[in-house]
Amino acid sequence: MEQKVGFTLCTRGSAEMVVNGTVCAIAPGSLILRTPLFFYMETSRSDDYEECAMSTALEYVQSLIAPYTAQMFPNNMHFIPFLNVDKDKMDYIRQKIGLDGRREASLNALPQLQRSLAQAIILREKQTLFMEVIMLFLQNQPAVPTKRSRQEALFHDFIVTLVNSYVEHRDVAWYADRASLTVRHFSFMIRRHSDRTPMEWITLVTLTHAKRLLSQPGVQVKEVADRLGFPEQFTFRKYFKRYTGLSPCEFQKQGK
Numbered sequence: 103m104e105q106k107v108g109f110t111l112c113t114r115g116s117a118e119m120v121v122n123g124t125v126c127a128i129a130p131g132s133l134i135l136r137t138p139l140f141f142y143m144e145t146s147r148s149d150d151y152e153e154c155a156m157s158t159a160l161e162y163v164q165s166l167i168a169p170y171t172a173q174m175f176p177n178n179m180h181f182i183p184f185l186n187v188d189k190d191k192m193d194y195i196r197q198k199i200g201l202d203g204r205r206e207a208s209l210n211a212l213p214q215l216q217r218s219l220a221q222a223i224i225l226r227e228k229q230t231l232f233m234e235v236i237m238l239f240l241q242n243q244p245a246v247p248t249k250r251s252r253q254e255a256l257f258h259d260f261i262v263t264l265v266n267s268y269v270e271h272r273d274v275a276w277y278a279d280r281a282s283l284t285v286r287h288f289s290f291m292i293r294r295h296s297d298r299t300p301m302e303w304i305t306l307v308t309l310t311h312a313k314r315l316l317s318q319p320g321v322q323v324k325e326v327a328d329r330l331g332f333p334e335q336f337t338f339r340k341y342f343k344r345y346t347g348l349s350p351c352e353f354q355k356q357g358k
């Protein structure tokens with residue numbers, strides 16, 4: 103699968119996202135760098151949320167950033183690919199993305215040679231804009247990465263492990279044991295850092311993925327229950343309704 107890099111810019115509404123192990127409140131002007139190097143999980147989004155985005159194949163920018171990667175991301179655990187930009191920068195980024203979008207929309211109407219040249223221009227514009235965004239992030243990162251606190255490191259490890267293990271493990275004790283902590287101490291540390299208990303995070307991740315799967319065209323509830331590790335459809339239905347107030351079928355109908 104082709105790897106992509108780019109960024110998203112919130113232009114309206116609000117959302118919450120875990121970005122590289124940090125809980126981030128997304129609002130207009132929030133800029134999120136998108137790269138396979140980092141971990142992202144959206145946990146909520148307002149009904150009026152809107153964003154603009156730019157992405158391109160990693161191979162098209164890799165050669166440009168390769169000489170600087172070590173300096174830019176000396177420790178991925180410490181780099182937070184999220185920042186808030188002012189209105190002038192927000193408008194500039196929106197205009198650049200809009201211009202590239204209009205150019206891409208008109209490609210099919212051009213003769214072959216002009217289309218090839220236009221595609222080359224669009225690619226160069228994307229490369230330039232991506233490098234400008236990287237510059238913004240570098241200007242807003244501390245010169246020397248600060249050491250993560252024990253709580254930050256614990257939370258980051260918990261979230262990454264949770265996303266990879268929630269299908270098999272939805273009990274707090276398993277994650278606490280993995281961290282060599284009692285359930286009580288583990289729960290205290292996670293809640294103190296994130297304002298959510300471990301069980302709330304486990305439920306949130308499970309429901310986020312359940313909703314994403316249920317929203318796919320033609321998917322059956324039993325298939326979703328199986329993919330999420332529930333022993334039977336009835337157990338999944340009971341779990342889903344307990345936390346959302348809707349049965350899986352009702353949720354699917356609501357989205358149509």
